[in-house]
Amino acid sequence: MSQYLINGLVLSSIYILVALGLTLVYSILDVPNFAHGELVMLGAYIGVFSLGIVGVTNYFLVLVISVLALAALGLFLEKFIFRPLRSAPPATMFIAALGLVYILQSTVQLIWGKEWLSLRSPFMGAIKLAGATVTYTRVFIFSLSCLLMILISLFVYRTWLGKGIRAVSQSESGAALVGINSNRMISLTFALSGALAGVAGILLGHVTFVFPAMGFSPLLRAFAIIIIGGMGSIPGAIIGGFFIGAIETLSVAVFSAEYADIFAFGALVLTLIIRPRGLMGKLE
Amino acid sequence: MKKRIVCVIGVGLLVGICAAFFLGVSTAQVAKERGKINFVYLGPMSGSAAAYGEEQFAGIQLAAKDINGTGGIKVGDKAYDLQVYALDVEESPEKSVTKMNEAISLHRPLAFHVGHSMAAMPLKQFAKEKGFILLGVSEVPAFTDPRNPLCVRAWVKVADQGPMLDYMRRLGINKIGILAHSGEVSVKWAQVCKDMWGKRGGTVVGEVTYPVESTDFTSPVTKLLSYNPEAIAAGGHPDVRAANILKNIRELGFKGKVFFGGACRGPRMVNLIGNELAEGTILVGTAFEKGGPKIDAFKKRMAGLYPGKPYGLVYAVAYEAPFLLKAGVEQAKTVTELEKITAAMETAVGPNSSPTGLFSKVVNGEVELNLYSVEIRNGQVVPVQ
Numbered sequence: 001m002s003q004y005l006i007n008g009l010v011l012s013s014i015y016i017l018v019a020l021g022l023t024l025v026y027s028i029l030d031v032p033n034f035a036h037g038e039l040v041m042l043g044a045y046i047g048v049f050s051l052g053i054v055g056v057t058n059y060f061l062v063l064v065i066s067v068l069a070l071a072a073l074g075l076f077l078e079k080f081i082f083r084p085l086r087s088a089p090p091a092t093m094f095i096a097a098l099g100l101v102y103i104l105q106s107t108v109q110l111i112w113g114k115e116w117l118s119l120r121s122p123f124m125g126a127i128k129l130a131g132a133t134v135t136y137t138r139v140f141i142f143s144l145s146c147l148l149m150i151l152i153s154l155f156v157y158r159t160w161l162g163k164g165i166r167a168v169s170q171s172e173s174g175a176a177l178v179g180i181n182s183n184r185m186i187s188l189t190f191a192l193s194g195a196l197a198g199v200a201g202i203l204l205g206h207v208t209f210v211f212p213a214m215g216f217s218p219l220l221r222a223f224a225i226i227i228i229g230g231m232g233s234i235p236g237a238i239i240g241g242f243f244i245g246a247i248e249t250l251s252v253a254v255f256s257a258e259y260a261d262i263f264a265f266g267a268l269v270l271t272l273i274i275r276p277r278g279l280m281g282k283l284e
Numbered sequence: 285m286k287k288r289i290v291c292v293i294g295v296g297l298l299v300g301i302c303a304a305f306f307l308g309v310s311t312a313q314v315a316k317e318r319g320k321i322n323f324v325y326l327g328p329m330s331g332s333a334a335a336y337g338e339e340q341f342a343g344i345q346l347a348a349k350d351i352n353g354t355g356g357i358k359v360g361d362k363a364y365d366l367q368v369y370a371l372d373v374e375e376s377p378e379k380s381v382t383k384m385n386e387a388i389s390l391h392r393p394l395a396f397h398v399g400h401s402m403a404a405m406p407l408k409q410f411a412k413e414k415g416f417i418l419l420g421v422s423e424v425p426a427f428t429d430p431r432n433p434l435c436v437r438a439w440v441k442v443a444d445q446g447p448m449l450d451y452m453r454r455l456g457i458n459k460i461g462i463l464a465h466s467g468e469v470s471v472k473w474a475q476v477c478k479d480m481w482g483k484r485g486g487t488v489v490g491e492v493t494y495p496v497e498s499t500d501f502t503s504p505v506t507k508l509l510s511y512n513p514e515a516i517a518a519g520g521h522p523d524v525r526a527a528n529i530l531k532n533i534r535e536l537g538f539k540g541k542v543f544f545g546g547a548c549r550g551p552r553m554v555n556l557i558g559n560e561l562a563e564g565t566i567l568v569g570t571a572f573e574k575g576g577p578k579i580d581a582f583k584k585r586m587a588g589l590y591p592g593k594p595y596g597l598v599y600a601v602a603y604e605a606p607f608l609l610k611a612g613v614e615q616a617k618t619v620t621e622l623e624k625i626t627a628a629m630e631t632a633v634g635p636n637s638s639p640t641g642l643f644s645k646v647v648n649g650e651v652e653l654n655l656y657s658v659e660i661r662n663g664q665v666v667p668v669q
Contacts, residue, residue: 007502114334116524118556133537208499208528209556213332217499252503257494258466
């Protein structure tokens with residue numbers, strides 16, 4: 001049983017990072033960014049590319065490159081695609097995000113080709129933990145994800161920039177009245193979201209392989225997580241993520257892997273029936 | 285002087301235009317004499333299996349080039365060029381039907397070559413009605429049972445496990461665990477494996493099935509390992525998925541043998557997870573892995589044409605498919621009587637008609653491949669005793 005729980009915790013931690021990026025943008029735009037999965041995918045590809053250049057001994061440099069690249073891409077997408085559409089109906093932004101999905105996937109395929117790639121981890125070996133075998137890579141994935149969850153939470157709830165983001169998410173005009181530059185806060189949110197996607201992409205690339213359509217599955221999971229946790233809620237995304245991960249892996253342990261999705265999405269539906277806003281509601 | 289130059293240029297242009305016209309007419313006449321047979325590939329040109337689609341279509345294109353370069357397909361006094369087209373169906377059965385209709389309206393193909401079971405199975409029911417031959421890269425038994433005389437399996441079958449299971453028994457393996465995804469090919473493969481292993485005196489200690497769209501296999505593999513198998517058998521997994529499964533298996537500390545069925549060929553797996561993790565993996569071997577004069581020459585040619593690409597049996601089988609059609613058409617001496625063409629394949633196909641030696645027999649609508657047990661050793665797929 002401990003093996004299943006540890007499996008679930010590690011995978012959930014990556015999905016939570018994806019969900020955090022998604023929920024940050026949703027909290028500020030009120031529209032889910034369907035291209036977020038593609039940002040995760042791009043993070044993985046940039047990881048493969050930069051690993052090839054700097055080598056696995058400079059792994060942390062690879063993480064930094066991916067973070068910076070995806071943060072920059074997030075800024076670019078906000079400024080040139082999402083900002084001009086902010087005054088348009090929400091469906092327009094939704095369609096633009098969908099269009100981005102195809103553009104990004106096709107661009108990646110053109111640049112890196114159709115073959116799947118591997119993102120080798122610098123951590124070799126495994127340890128025994130409560131009867132379970134865990135590779136050092138997965139220990140690193142879980143540790144880094146938890147660290148980022150803590151840092152993001154501290155940033156949003158304990159810094160003045162975070163306060164600014166929360167103010168704009170509550171009311172853009174109200175924030176402007178107290179002197180907060182909402183465009184700057186929204187740009188910062190997109191940069192943060194991109195950075196989280198960059199890290200999530202690299203960590204996911206260690207668990208699976210890197211291919212153009214890899215962003216879809218984590219995006220689906222991330223949506224389930226933020227719906228259960230509450231759209232726009234960071235603590236909700238964290239709790240929701242571990243909740244879904246635990247349900248999925250325990251259903252494999254007790255029943256069969258074929259039932260994992262039934263139980264996970266069944267929990268989603270049940271949560272929505274009992275508490276439609278999700279476990280912790282919108283970002284305040 | 286100026287007038288003279290202009291006149292010369294004008295006459296030169298006129299002569300040139302007339303020459304081009306007559307050359308074009310005569311070329312068209314020659315081209316008119318050589319007919320056209322349309323051959324459409326339906327497979328994943330985008331999405332997660334795009335690499336396979338690219339490999340398969342590349343094989344088909346080379347075959348068309350080679351066939352046309354040696355006079356085309358001959359029926360009596362007339363020769364036909366093979367014209368090939370590719371349409372993207374990703375891994376969607378619905379798209380395969382849509383694209384089938386599109387191809388029929390645009391190209392009226394004599395034959396379709398479909399890249400996987402998800403495209404092949406929906407098209408089987410349309411072959412007679414819409415009038416085409418269907419060459420399928422499909423392991424699923426239902427592709428040829430019940431028999432459709434216009435459908436020919438051009439790939440391994442789920443039953444192609446015998447030599448590999450014999451090898452595992454010779455290694456002293458008794459207890460195996462079976463891992464399958466929820467897709468038809470994997471479920472059928474698992475059923476056949478269980479049956480064949482039981483007939484060889486072995487025991488299946490556990491069987492785990494997971495959703496076909498999964499990308500992480502840690503939990504299903506954990507469950508399978510809880511049954512303490514000595515070896516693991518898994519079918520219906522192409523290289524990339526098999527690589528991920530094998531990685532999870534080794535990460536969880538399992539050191540026993542792993543056998544992957546027909547869809548897993550080896551090169552991509554080694555590229556993805558490296559020699560060490562792939563070492564000792566048992567695969568379904570064919571004449572491609574065993575070697576021989578024709579196939580070795582073809583492999584050398586492939587390596588020259590596609591340096592660095594992990595192309596292998598998938599490419600070679602796709603290359604063979606147009607030659608299969610050529611043999612059937614030439615033996616049947618018709619391009620319109622489809623059932624006559626597929627029936628003719630059973631006698632026409634032999635070692636001489638097969639350019640690589642892979643497709644040397646067709647029996648009851650299936651290509652019979654010679655099977656060998658192979659293992660990955662030092663990053664290479666090699667035959668084993």
